[in-house]
Amino acid sequence: MSRPAHYRHWLLLLPFLCLLGITYWLDQQTQPELAKSEIAKRHDPDAIVDNFSATRLNDKGTPRFIMTAKKMLHFPDNDSSTLEMPRITSLSTEHPAIHASAQQGVISNKGDEVFLRGAVEILSEATTQHDGITLRTEYLRILPDRDFLNTDRAVTVVDAHHTVSAMGLEMDNKASTLKLLSQVRSEYVPITK
Numbered sequence: 141m142s143r144p145a146h147y148r149h150w151l152l153l154l155p156f157l158c159l160l161g162i163t164y165w166l167d168q169q170t171q172p173e174l175a176k177s178e179i180a181k182r183h184d185p186d187a188i189v190d191n192f193s194a195t196r197l198n199d200k201g202t203p204r205f206i207m208t209a210k211k212m213l214h215f216p217d218n219d220s221s222t223l224e225m226p227r228i229t230s231l232s233t234e235h236p237a238i239h240a241s242a243q244q245g246v247i248s249n250k251g252d253e254v255f256l257r258g259a260v261e262i263l264s265e266a267t268t269q270h271d272g273i274t275l276r277t278e279y280l281r282i283l284p285d286r287d288f289l290n291t292d293r294a295v296t297v298v299d300a301h302h303t304v305s306a307m308g309l310e311m312d313n314k315a316s317t318l319k320l321l322s323q324v325r326s327e328y329v330p331i332t333k
Contacts, residue, residue, distance in 0.1 A: 185213040192223070196284075203231055205284050207254075209245065219249035228254065230287060235313050236265040236272070240282065240289075254282040262289070264313075271300040273318075275309065287313035292321075303327045 192212035198204040209223035223245035230238040243258030260280045266272035277295040282288075290310045297304040297318070308321030 183215055183217050186216045187214040188212070205230055221247040223247065226254075226256065228256075228282065228284075230284065230313065232287070232313065235287070235316060236267050236270070238265070238289075238313055239263045240280065242280070252283065252285060254284060256280040256282065260291075262311075273297055273299045275311075277309070289313075295320075301329050303329065 189212045190210070192207075192209040194207045195203050196205040196207075206229040207223075208227045210225040212221055212223050214221045224243075226240075226242055226245035228240045228245075230240075240256060240260065240262045242256035242260040245257070246255045248254070257279050260275075260277045262275040262280070264273045264275075275295055275297050277291045277293050279293045280289055280291045288311070290308075292308045295306055295309045297306070297309075297320070304320065304324065304326045306320035306325070307323040310319040310321065311317070
């Protein structure tokens with residue numbers, strides 16, 4: 141008679157054991173998804189490249205843009221890349237080459253914008269018609285495909301005879317235009333013989 145009573149105790153525990161098993165199974169099914177979503181929220185690099193260098197070619201197969209950096213980090217959560225000590229050169233057969241350097245840079249997820257920060261310097265090479273110019277600012281946005289760059293910060297433009305300061309700048313290399321946006325001040329330096 142004691143045997144059937146023993147089975148009755150197990151039968152009373154059976155629903156509890158089933159519930160415990162289902163709870164464990166559900167926990168195992170949702171745990172990987174939670175871990176994936178937590179990883180996706182984090183801003184950790186999935187690729188780090190020291191002495192980074194990349195060249196974009198034009199439709200004729202000649203270099204159009206050359207980008208180098210001391211280090212490049214790619215972040216999968218927003219598909220952006222950061223650059224340490226970036227240097228960018230824009231080459232064109234119709235216009236003077238432009239060289240840009242900074243302490244830091246960010247490449248947008250589509251690669252259509254580059255943001256430079258910290259001691260930004262841009263050098264537009266001299267041609268037979270124009271002196272070369274140097275621009276200095278703390279922030280710069282570059283649109284490489286449009287040969288366009290701009291800033292809303294203080295900027296200094298220096299050529300062989302002038303030093304110009306302004307707040308904000310737009311430079312269109314395709315149109316060969318340089319537009320200073322506001323608070324423009326110029327200093328002329330005469331040629332000494």
